Amino acid sequence: MKIGLIVNPIAGLGGRVGLKGTDGPDTVSEALARGAVPQAGLRACRALMRFADRVPGAELTVAAGDLGADWANGINLDLSVIQIANQNGSACDTRAAIAAMGNCELIVFAGGDGTARDVCAALAANQATLGIPCGVKMHSGVFAVTPEAAGGLIADIYTTPDRIDWNDEAEVMDIDEAALRAGHIAPVLYGHARVPVQRNRMQAAKGGPRVDWGTALAGAAAEVVEQMEPDTLYVIGPGTSAGVVMRAAGQTPTILGIDAMRDGAVIGRDLGAAELEALTSTAPVRIVLGVTGQQGFLIGRGNQQISPAVLTRAGRDGLIILGAEDKLRGLAQPVLWIDSGVPALDAELAGYHRVRTGRGRETMMLLSTG
Amino acid sequence: MTRLLEFHAAKWDEPIVMEMGRPGGRGQIFPEPEAEVSKAVGADLIPSNMARKDRPELPEITEFEAQRHYLHLSQMTLGMMGVSLFGTCTMKYNSKTSEYATLRPELAEVHPYQHPDTLQGVLSIFHDFDGILQSLSGMDQFIFQAGGGADAAYTMAIIARAYWADHGMLDQRTEMITSIQAHPCNPATAAAAGFKIVNLPLEENGYPSLDALKAAVSDKTALIMINNPDDMGIYNPEIKEWVRVAKEAGALCFYDHANFNGVMGRLSARELGFDACMFMLHKTFGAPKAGGGPAVGAFGCCDALAPYLPCPVVVKSGEKFILDNDRPKSAGKVREFWGNVPQVVKAYAWTRGMGAEGIKLASDISVVANNYMDKRLSEIPGLVISNPEISVNRMEMTRWSFAPLCEETGVGTVDVANRMADFGIDPFWMSHEPWIVAEPFTPEAGELWSKEDIDLWIDVIAQITHEARTDPEMVKSAPHNQPIAQVKGDVFEDPEKWAMTWRAYQRKTGAIDRTERRRQ
Structure with missing residues (x-):
């Protein structure tokens, strides 16, 4: 497999100087003024050293200069260096580098969530990606745990591609840094990317075919659709986990927005808070929510259109939560979070909820106010 | 450190048994029947419409050749007599004395269709063993029909279904609650019996919280099914309160004793409040097990559930033992007849040999050995x-992880398992579903293994972690001292390549069978 590497040299610059991220030129200047030392290149170097330790002389395509080649100096790899015209230190460099790496099936990048967004927006349909974790924010599901883990995984892909599974729906998420600096975490789903997943061959050998939790979730969604009550408004939250309910009903969801259904029909797409409040003022309301990301935020991040008024209309029993079992297990803590903006409402909705993971299959999860 | 023995497995590059032999080769040559016999039986003992037209396609080899072939196979597969801390399976020695007992004609030559009056000896063993298991669990009746632990869990699921149907509440009591770290057969069998599954996640103590259970139970709860300790070796000390909460909601409570070894004789399912439990005779009780082969899940329950037990139940009536089939509320059979007799006899022999105090001592030794193992493993960097x-x-086993080693060296649990075979050590068990621990392995140092055996096993692990740091590719490309090199796993996931029979193998690989060859 042909592998390309791009380093976002300024990724992670804001972290050690308390800037919560490095999005935008003003923040970069501020970070450098505060004495930040660029980290991404050094972390890319650590990943490449692990790769070269495992596979000395392996072939790697890199962008020129500090976008890649500078960090591979002295490492035992066979580099093909790609020159990027008009390099200016912005996201344009990343896009130009990926465009020039059209023959690579895997694009490894060193950066954070912002870089992941830029990379994933530029990937061709047949290209996969893997992140060397260098950012301040890393909410996306495209990163290895450490630079060394990334290097090891690259070596496995290079030497034993049959050991690798591919996840086509890793979430690419980013948060609003301005909001984060003001004390709010607000991760937003920007899309999906194809990423390598280390596979345990023995598991398949001993346990039979591996469980396809995506298919199980589709079963849960079909059950939700079968149980839909007449004259009831179903608010469908963002994300793939909630979107499967729309798909089970034969509809196409707005993955990054809120839709509404009643009596089997879609009666609103990509709705805002005011529209939702108007729709939910008369009929009984159920809210279909999916578990997204590694943080387990259920309400109040990326779905603020579902306002306290709408949540109050639905009430505790009006929440229908879906999540694949592997996603629940992958949460940083076995807890879901709520921050609706109204503490009393949060307290009312908090506590244990049933998360539907398959047809006739649920997992109890604690919804916490933090 | 133990001196690691130099080892290399035998390699016998011989064909599979179906491809061996020569026309006319035979294991046994049977004499022609005597004239008197032929006369009494007649020429057409098998009706012509049932008699096969062609000879069966069996390998034509001698008994000696067959034995030699299977000896070679065992030499190429570590022989199942090595040091094997194979967790969640409780490896025990299967004594030859028990084997001889089951070869006695009084057992080997009986048939379940015989009249029970002619089976009084074996029925008395079943009855006595039922009594022994009652004293270990506090239950009122055991049966041995289930062909394994999962089959016994299924027995519970169908008994719960029959119980709630009998009480007119099956439409209401639709849910089974379990922990995600209970054995996966619990949700699987309950789902197969038609129940919805409610899983409880592990929380900060390593087991699900009582609050999660309280939130999950309701008047919809049909039953809870739980292991304790769980598959990671963690004991839930709140179990009595769990049972109280579940029973307060009206639910039935089932104790899956798959991990009984660490608590044998030290607790009673009934005293904890459970309505039913199961023991794995092929695991905890010293009877052999082998790749889906002989197994018995002994299922026991309280009197309230006994009417729903699968038939027949061995009971004593006066001075006689009978097979009670007159149980109109029975949930139905989970398997034919009344159980795998040799397995039950071997487990009975084990309990009689051990005695009540011996069983308790074995349990304590298994926990001490496991904690000695944990202490030594904790001293190995990378685990x-x-x-x-x-x-x-x-308790009696522990889930460990090679995640730090894997991150450092790229050598993960599969690589270590492959490399272990190079030292003549059986690879370990990794994990059941769900795989919530990265790069897992689950060793279990039961009462069988000497301190020297446990030290050897751990020294091999330590040696491989050292190799992972000094020569990772050698570990990742293991095994090197085995008759075949690393096997690609892809075939296990491609139904087009699965071949469970010789005929399927021929069809899928394009090999020509011998019948075809003869026709050509």
Whole structure:
């Protein structure tokens, strides 16, 4: 497999100087003024050293200069260096580098969530990606745990591609840094990317075919659709986990927005808070929510259109939560979070909820106010 | 450190048995029947419409050749007599004395269709063993029909279904609650019996919280099914309160004793409040097990559930033992007849040999051995115990992780398992579903293994972690001292390549069978 590497040299610059991220030129200047030392290149170097330790002389395509080649100096790899015209230190460099790496099936990048967004927006349909974790924010599901883990995984892909599974729906998420600096975490789903997943061959050998939790979730969604009550408004939250309910009903969801259904029909797409409040003022309301990301935020991040008024209309029993079992297990803590903006409402909705993971299959999860 | 023995497995590059032999080769040559016999039986004992037209396609080899072939196969597969801390399976020695007992004609030559009056000896063993298991669990009746632990869990599921149907509440009591770290057969069998599954996640103590259980139970709960200790070796000390909460909601409570070894004789399912439990005779009780082969899940329950037990139930009536089939509320059979007799006899022999005090001592030894193992494993860099933040000791097995080693060297649990075979050590068990621990392995140092055996096993692990740092590719490309090199796993996931029979193998590989060859 042909592998390309791009380093976002300024990724992670804001972290050690308390800037919560490095999005935008003003923040970069501020970070450098505060004495930040660029980290991404050094972390890319650590990943490449692990790769070269495992596979000395392996072939790697890199962008020129500090976008890649500078960090591979002295490492035992066979580099093909790609020159990027008009390099200016912005996201344009990343896009130009990926465009020039059209023959690579895997694009490894060193950066954070912002870089992941830029990379994933530029990937061709047949290209996969893997992140060397260098950012301040890393909410996306495209990163290895450490630079060394990334290097090891690259070596496995290079030497034993049959050991690798591919996840086509890793979430690419980013948060609003301005909001984060003001004390709010607000991760937003920007899309999906194809990423390598280390596979345990023995598991398949001993346990039979591996469980396809995506298919199980589709079963849960079909059950939700079968149980839909007449004259009831179903608010469908963002994300793939909630979107499967729309798909089970034969509809196409707005993955990054809120839709509404009643009596089997879609009666609103990509709705805002005011529209939702108007729709939910008369009929009984159920809210279909999916578990997204590694943080387990259920309400109040990326779905603020579902306002306290709408949540109050639905009430505790009006929440229908879906999540694949592997996603629940992958949460940083076995807890879901709520921050609706109204503490009393949060307290009312908090506590244990049933998360539907398959047809006739649920997992109890604690919804916490933090 | 133990001196690691130099080892290399035998390699016998011989064909599979179906491809061996020569026309006319025979294991046994049977004499022609005597004239008197032929006369009495007649020429057409088998009706012509049932008699096969062609000879069966069996390998034509001698008995000696067959034995030699299977000896070679065992030499190429570590022989199942090595040091094997194969967790969740409780490896025990299967004594030859028990084997001889089951070869006695009084057992080997009886048939379940015989009249029970002619089976009084074997029925008395079943009855006595039922009594022994009652004393270990507090239950009122055991049966041995289930062909394994999962089959016994299924027995519970169908008994719950029959119980709630009999009480007119099956439409209401639709849910089974379990922990995600209970054995996966619990949700699987309950789902197969038609129940919805409610899983409880592990929380900070390493087991689900009582609050999660309280939130899950309701008047919809049909039953809870639980292991304790769980598959990671963690004992839930709140179990009595769990049972109280579940029973307060009206639910039935089933104790899956798959991990009984660490608590044998030290607790009673009935005293904890459970309505039913099961024991795995092929695991905890010293009877052999082998790749889906002989197994018995002994299922026991309280009197309230006994009417729903699968038939027949061995009971004593006066001075006689009978097979009670007159149980109109029975949930139905989970398997034919009344159980795998040789397995039950071997387990009975084991309990009689051990005695009540011996069983308790074995349990204590297994826990001590496991904690000795944990202590030594904790001294090897690159390994981490599951739930490292919990300080409580594990029971008879422990889930560990090679995640730090894997991150450092790229050598993961599959690589270590492959390399272990190079030292003549059986690879370990990794994990059941769900795989919530990265790069897992689950060793279990039961009462069988000497301190020297446990030290050897751990020294091999230590040696491989050292190799992972000095020569990782050698570990990742293991095994090197085995008759075949690393096997690609792809075939296990491609139904087009699965071949469970010789005929399927021929069809899928394009090999020409011998019948075809003869026709050509």
